[in-house]
Amino acid sequence: MTFLKLLFRNRLAAMGAVVLGLILLLVLAIPVLPLQDPDVTNTGNRFVPPFSEGHLLGTDHLGRDLLSRLLYGTRLSLGVGIFAALIAATIGSAVGIIAGYFGGRTDNIIMRGIDMLMAFPYILLALAIVAALGPGLLNALIAVAAVNIPFFARNIRGITVGLAGREFIDAARLAGMGHTRIILTELLPNVLSTIVIAMSTTVGWMILETAGLSFLGLGSQPPQADLGSMLGEARSALITDPHTSIVPGVMIFLIVMSINLLGDGVRDALDPRLRSGALSRPRAQTIVDRKSPVPADDGNGLLNIQNLETQFHVGKRIYRAVNDVSLFVNPGECLGVIGESGSGKSVTALSVMGLVASPPGVVTGGAVRYEGEDLLSANFESLRQKRGDKVAYIFQDPLSTLHPLYRVGDQLMEAIQVHHKVSDKDARAKAVELLKSVRIPNAESRIRNYPHEMSGGMRQRVGIAMALANDPDVIIADEPTTALDVTVQAQILALLDDLRRERGLAIIFITHDFGVVAQLCDRVAVLYGGKIVEEGTTTDILDHPAHPYTKRLMACVPELGGGKRELAAIPGLPPIVSDLPPGCAFAPRCEKATEACKEGAIPLEGSETRAVRCIHPEEEIA
Amino acid sequence: MTSALKVENLAKTFEISGGLFGRNKAGVRAVRPMSFEVPTGETLGIVGESGCGKSTLARMLVGLLEPTEGTIEIEGKALDNADPAAFGRLIQYMFQDPVSSLNPRKTIKQIMEAPLKRLYCMGKAERDKRIDEIFDSVNLRPEFLERYPHEFSGGQAQRIGVARALAAAPRIIILDEPVSALDVSVQAQVLNLLRDLKSEFNLTYLFISHDLAVVEAVSDRIVVLYFGSVVEIGKAEEVFANPRHPYTKLLADSAPVVGRPLTAPEQKDSELPDPLNPPPGCAFATRCPRAQERCKKEEPVLEPVGGDQYAACFYPLQD
Numbered sequence: 001m002t003f004l005k006l007l008f009r010n011r012l013a014a015m016g017a018v019v020l021g022l023i024l025l026l027v028l029a030i031p032v033l034p035l036q037d038p039d040v041t042n043t044g045n046r047f048v049p050p051f052s053e054g055h056l057l058g059t060d061h062l063g064r065d066l067l068s069r070l071l072y073g074t075r076l077s078l079g080v081g082i083f084a085a086l087i088a089a090t091i092g093s094a095v096g097i098i099a100g101y102f103g104g105r106t107d108n109i110i111m112r113g114i115d116m117l118m119a120f121p122y123i124l125l126a127l128a129i130v131a132a133l134g135p136g137l138l139n140a141l142i143a144v145a146a147v148n149i150p151f152f153a154r155n156i157r158g159i160t161v162g163l164a165g166r167e168f169i170d171a172a173r174l175a176g177m178g179h180t181r182i183i184l185t186e187l188l189p190n191v192l193s194t195i196v197i198a199m200s201t202t203v204g205w206m207i208l209e210t211a212g213l214s215f216l217g218l219g220s221q222p223p224q225a226d227l228g229s230m231l232g233e234a235r236s237a238l239i240t241d242p243h244t245s246i247v248p249g250v251m252i253f254l255i256v257m258s259i260n261l262l263g264d265g266v267r268d269a270l271d272p273r274l275r276s277g278a279l280s281r282p283r284a285q286t287i288v289d290r291k292s293p294v295p296a297d298d299g300n301g302l303l304n305i306q307n308l309e310t311q312f313h314v315g316k317r318i319y320r321a322v323n324d325v326s327l328f329v330n331p332g333e334c335l336g337v338i339g340e341s342g343s344g345k346s347v348t349a350l351s352v353m354g355l356v357a358s359p360p361g362v363v364t365g366g367a368v369r370y371e372g373e374d375l376l377s378a379n380f381e382s383l384r385q386k387r388g389d390k391v392a393y394i395f396q397d398p399l400s401t402l403h404p405l406y407r408v409g410d411q412l413m414e415a416i417q418v419h420h421k422v423s424d425k426d427a428r429a430k431a432v433e434l435l436k437s438v439r440i441p442n443a444e445s446r447i448r449n450y451p452h453e454m455s456g457g458m459r460q461r462v463g464i465a466m467a468l469a470n471d472p473d474v475i476i477a478d479e480p481t482t483a484l485d486v487t488v489q490a491q492i493l494a495l496l497d498d499l500r501r502e503r504g505l506a507i508i509f510i511t512h513d514f515g516v517v518a519q520l521c522d523r524v525a526v527l528y529g530g531k532i533v534e535e536g537t538t539t540d541i542l543d544h545p546a547h548p549y550t551k552r553l554m555a556c557v558p559e560l561g562g563g564k565r566e567l568a569a570i571p572g573l574p575p576i577v578s579d580l581p582p583g584c585a586f587a588p589r590c591e592k593a594t595e596a597c598k599e600g601a602i603p604l605e606g607s608e609t610r611a612v613r614c615i616h617p618e619e620e621i622a
Numbered sequence: 623m624t625s626a627l628k629v630e631n632l633a634k635t636f637e638i639s640g641g642l643f644g645r646n647k648a649g650v651r652a653v654r655p656m657s658f659e660v661p662t663g664e665t666l667g668i669v670g671e672s673g674c675g676k677s678t679l680a681r682m683l684v685g686l687l688e689p690t691e692g693t694i695e696i697e698g699k700a701l702d703n704a705d706p707a708a709f710g711r712l713i714q715y716m717f718q719d720p721v722s723s724l725n726p727r728k729t730i731k732q733i734m735e736a737p738l739k740r741l742y743c744m745g746k747a748e749r750d751k752r753i754d755e756i757f758d759s760v761n762l763r764p765e766f767l768e769r770y771p772h773e774f775s776g777g778q779a780q781r782i783g784v785a786r787a788l789a790a791a792p793r794i795i796i797l798d799e800p801v802s803a804l805d806v807s808v809q810a811q812v813l814n815l816l817r818d819l820k821s822e823f824n825l826t827y828l829f830i831s832h833d834l835a836v837v838e839a840v841s842d843r844i845v846v847l848y849f850g851s852v853v854e855i856g857k858a859e860e861v862f863a864n865p866r867h868p869y870t871k872l873l874a875d876s877a878p879v880v881g882r883p884l885t886a887p888e889q890k891d892s893e894l895p896d897p898l899n900p901p902p903g904c905a906f907a908t909r910c911p912r913a914q915e916r917c918k919k920e921e922p923v924l925e926p927v928g929g930d931q932y933a934a935c936f937y938p939l940q941d
Contacts, residue, residue: 167723170686171786174715176707176740189727340805341776456672485671485832490876512806515878556810558835560877563859565839566817569810573775 006269013265019258023251027075036065038072039223047241060230060244061237064223070247073225078255080141080226081207087145088206089199092152097183097191099153100160111157114150122147126209130218137226140219144209152198159194163187193270200263204256211252227252282357285383286310286350288376292365297372300608301328302506303352303391303474309365310344310351319578321347323530324366327508329474334500334507336521336538338514340553340574344530345510349476353387370474389419392467396479398459402451408435408462409447415469434465438495457488464495474506481516493520514557518542523609526550529575529585536610536621546612546619549586584614592616624698626794626826627660627683627713632692634678650897652678654850655692660794662697665820665827667841667858669834669873673897675850676830680798683828684715697793710741714792718799720779724771730782731767737790752789759822760785760815777808781815788819794826801836813840834877838862843930846870849895849905852924856931866933868910904935912937 008014026033042063050058050066057066099110117125129143163169164187172186207227213219214228222229227248234244295306305327312319322344329335339345350356352368352375368375370390375383395401403411412431416422422430428447435443438461451459460480467475477496481489497520500507509521517524518538525535526547534547545551555568572589575581584602587593596615604613610621633656635649653675660666670676681687683694685703694701696712703709717723724733731753738749757764760781771779780800787795797816801809817840820827831837837844837858844861846854846869854867865871895901901908907917916936924932 167717167719168725170681170715171717171723172725172736173686173706174684174710175737175786175790176710177736178706186725186728190725340807486834486876486878487671487872489878493878513878519878553807556806558839560835560838560874560879561863562835562839563863564841567810567813567839569814570807571811573777573808574805 003269007265010265010268012261013268016258016261016263016265019254020262023074023255023258024078027071027078030071030075033071035068035071038064038068038225040064041223047237047244049241050243050247057247058243061233061241066244066247069225069230070227070251073227073230073248074251074255076137076220076224076226077207077211077228077252080137080144080210081203084141084145084148084206084210085199085203087141088148088202089152089195091145092149093156093191093195095149096153096156096158097160097187100157101164101179101183101187103161103164107157107161111154114153117147118150123209123212126213127216127218130213135218135221137214137220137224140210140213143213144206147209148202148206151202152195155198156191156194159191160187163190197263197267197270200266201260202263204259204263207259208252208256227255282359282361285354285358285380286356286361286363287358288354288363290363290365290376294367294374294377297367297369297374299372301330302371303508304328304369305348305352305366306369307366308348308351308363308368310347310356310361310363312360313362314360317578320580321361321530321577322351323580325527325530325532326366327525327532327535329506329508331473331506332500332504333523334497334509334521336517336524337508337510337527338512338517338524338553339510339527340512342529342574342577343527344577345527346478348527349393349478349508349510352476353391353393354383355387355393385419388415388467388472389470390472391474391476392470392472394460394463394467394475394477394480397483398456398463399451401463402459404451407448407450408454409449412447412462412466412469415466419470430469431465434468435462437468437499438462438465440465455488456484457491460484460488460492461495464492464499468499468503471503472505474508476508476510478510479512480509482511482513489516496520514542514554515559526553529580530577531585531613532604532611533586533614534612535604536606540610540621544619546617546621547586547614548590548592548616548618551618624662625659625695626662626664626697627828628695628698629659629683630657630693630695631655632657632679632682632694633690634675634682634687635690651850651900652897653682653689656852657692658845658852658855660826660828662793662826663820663824664842665829665840667837667844668828668830668847669832669837669844670847671832671873673849674847676832676847677798679847680715680796680828680830683796684713685709686715707741710737710790710792712792713794713796714787714790715796716783716787716798716800719803720776720783721771721774723783724779726771729768729770733771733782734767734786734789737786741790756785756788759819760788775808776804777812780804780812784812784815784819788823791823792825794828796828796830798830799832800829802831802833809836816840834862834873846873849897849900851905852934853906854931854933855924856929860929860931864931866927866931866938867906867935868912868939869906870933871939872909912939 045059045063046061048055048059052058055065057070060066095110099107125147126143129146130139133139133142169182169186172182210219211228214226215232217232220226220229230248231245238245305325308322308325310322312321325348327335337345347356351363363376370386402408409428409431412434413427416427416430432443432447435446440446440458440461481492484492493516496507499505511517521538524538524541525532528549534541534550541550545554552568552570556570558567570589575585581587581598583598583600587597602613602615604611606612606621612621632653634653635651637649668676678687682689685701734753735749738744738752744752754764762781762785774782801812804812819825829837829840841858844856844858845852846861848869854861854870861870862874865874895905895908903918903920904922907913914937922934922936924934927933927938
């Protein structure tokens with residue numbers, strides 16, 4: 001059970017579980033324990049101190065056995081707390097799901113009602129409910145449950161609103177399901193974990209609140225014991241006989257503490273975001289743990305990636321995302337890196353500047369040289385200096401790379417001022433100039449826009465402007481136009497092409513689109529299963545693909561102008577990099593594969609400018 | 623031959639309430655009045671860029687959104703989803719994101735059974751048999767049935783989506799960007815599968831995509847949308863090879879094509895019109911190299927421009 005493992009990895013939660021477990025065990029064992037009757041008074045034996053003969057915890061002001069009252073009282077308080085939490089959770093979640101699912105007016109009316117309930121201070125509201133219904137434990141329970149309904153309703157509504165817009169709900173509707181069925185079979189299973197989380201964090205509260213009402217004499221009525229009423233009765237003897245207050249007080253503390261610790265643990269273990277490691281913040285630099293000697297500088301290119309190996313270590317599994325990839329790029333040159341999802345193209349790009357999230361990412365071999373200097377062995381400060389200043393990135397989705405709360409101009413200024421001591425005024429002027437250089441109209445006013453006020457194409461221009469902010473020598477563009485419309489894509493590509501000609505930029509352009517590569521890139525490397533399967537000049541690769549994968553991948557891409565036709569497909573699926581075959585990764589999908597392809601590693605053969613990793617290439621390369 | 627789907631003056635305006643009590647109601651006209659017909663057995667491609675109303679149109683056709691104006695006729699009868707079961711047997715929708723359209727907490731079997739149970743009231747043995755048949759026709763292995771959606775790759779999940787749509791045995795399937803989340807090598811597999819299924823079950827498709835080449839490869843006819851309006855309709859092999867509307871030409875010129883030099887096909891500062899404040903006249907006029915005074919005042923309507931091709935332009939391109 002991964003859930004329990006995760007839960008008990010959290011020491012505090014484990015401690016809470018142990019304490020709560022012990023208390024529950026004691027309480028459940030009440031029928032078999034040799035306890036005295038909790039309600040039998042013996043005024044001759046008042047205020048017996050703890051550890052006396054026959055009364056382990058002493059007696060209270062009426063001479064009743066405190067141990068016995070404590071256990072019975074704990075059982076009652078726990079029962080009331082849990083029961084109240086169940087009621088509040090059921091009603092609150094039902095209200096929340098209905099409001100979130102139907103939305104619109106229903107949502108508005110229900111949630112305004114809930115808001116009104118929340119507008120009263122909750123203890124006043126509870127007091128009012130008890131005052132209306134009359135004192136008594138059952139009424140206290142109702143009051144505590146009622147004041148906690150808004151908490152559940154708001155929580156669950158929030159989750160439901162997100163889920164109700166999801167496509168699987170539409171799909172259920174089209175499958176002929178009615179509202180009730182959708183709520184019960186599609187929505188409820190998805191919000192259940194949230195309900196459990198909310199409950200585990202509120203049971204403690206509920207116990208405390210019930211105790212509060214009992215303390216005021218509005219909950220359990222004498223002679224019935226619960227923790228709150230025990231405290232209330234002991235109040236008058238607080239100074240003279242403190243043990244009567246301390247005993248129930250410590251128990252309340254232990255219960256609420258253990259429930260809260262356990263509840264937090266349950267929440268962390270169940271929450272998918274936290275489980276996926278959102279709380280384990282990655283380091284500022286990828287861990288480098290090279291198993292093989294650092295390759296010697298071969299003097300290629302401005303940015304030179306040599307035999308790079310990057311892996312992800314998740315539990316016992318090792319994902320070999322990048323295996324022995326060597327690439328270089330010269331000033332003014334554009335290198336295209338083509339590959340499908342999982343081919344290692346993005347990880348290669350991120351490894352260059354140590355941006356692969358660590359853990360779980362580890363660079364296990366090779367070198368990345370910028371002007372001959374190995375960036376992988378550089379210390380963080382020198383790497384940070386080069387990030388953005390010498391080597392800049394453009395990412396796929398500009399909406400998620402720009403900060404939503406800052407104006408684009410301020411973000412550009414920050415990018416400049418991180419690397420150069422420039423006054424605000426000069427930085428602002430430079431920012432305007434940058435926006436102009438990426439051809440954003442009305443740059444002076446656009447600088448005051450927030451990212452959400454711009455269209456996708458404009459945002460990506462800001463992303464490019466930011467990459468250009470410090471006149472870098474190398475730009476690594478990771479699918480910069482994939483999220484854009486074709487007409488905008490054409491503009492952005494033309495812009496990048498102009499920029500590299502004007503400024504002599506070296507561009508590494510990562511994409512899955514042959515059309516884009518053909519138009520922009522001088523040389524191309526094709527990645528499959530974390531390895532380069534073919535590289536060469538763009539014309540060579542497009543006109544005479546040598547690797548069967550390249551050839552068939554190109555055939556899969558429909559070209560405009562061909563009319564209705566059958567499309568070529570590659571059967572099977574791309575390999576999973578945690579389980580790569582020993583030979584060629586493409587062999588299981590390849591028509592030409594022979595036994596030899598599946599046996600050993602196949603070398604990348606050819607010259608520096610044209611190479612292929614295949615023993616049955618489509619064409620002999622020169 | 624009756625048409626499988628007929629749309630007349632269909633329009634959708636999303637109201638945006640402004641002001642304190644929702645007084646100043648503004649509207650975004652996501653879909654402007656449009657009419658078209660899809661004969662049985664045809665694949666009608668719908669292309670357009672983001673924000674052109676493609677998905678709004680699709681959701682109206684399957685009854686997930688209420689149209690503001692106009693009528694939808696399916697096989698000669700007005701759209702009526704009062705009985706979800708009867709409606710689900712006529713038309714189905716295939717979603718763009720294969721994973722998010724499957725409920726993460728249900729096994730594939732539970733997902734597949736829902737339409738069979740709800741739409742056809744099948745017994746258990748009958749359901750199992752039907753699911754086996756469908757899985758066979760979309761090349762999925764039966765052992766997948768016990769698994770949960772997150773265990774599948776995009777291509778497999780999309781095939782499960784196809785299988786679910788087929789389970790309803792509909793007459794029409796609306797395919798909303800069915801392959802845009804997939805890798806190129808897998809995309810062709812799904813497209814070919816869709817084509818085979820279409821002839822096997824005599825289906826009618828509405829294929830929505832932003833990828834011009836994909837739409838062209840699978841469609842019989844193509845509708846080009848811009849800013850919520852149809853700007854051009856025509857045969858698939860004609861529309862992009864021989865565009866009449868300047869916008870269609872811009873689209874065709876923008877698609878990256880191997881062997882074509884890189885040039886920006888339009889001025890670099892052009893932006894889409896603001897949907898809250900639409901320009902009068904032709905919505906494309908501000909971006910159009912051929913725009914005249916008349917384009918900025920009057921809204922053009924679809925008119926025949928030779929053959930089966932229609933364009934909404936006062937000054938259509940000639941060949």
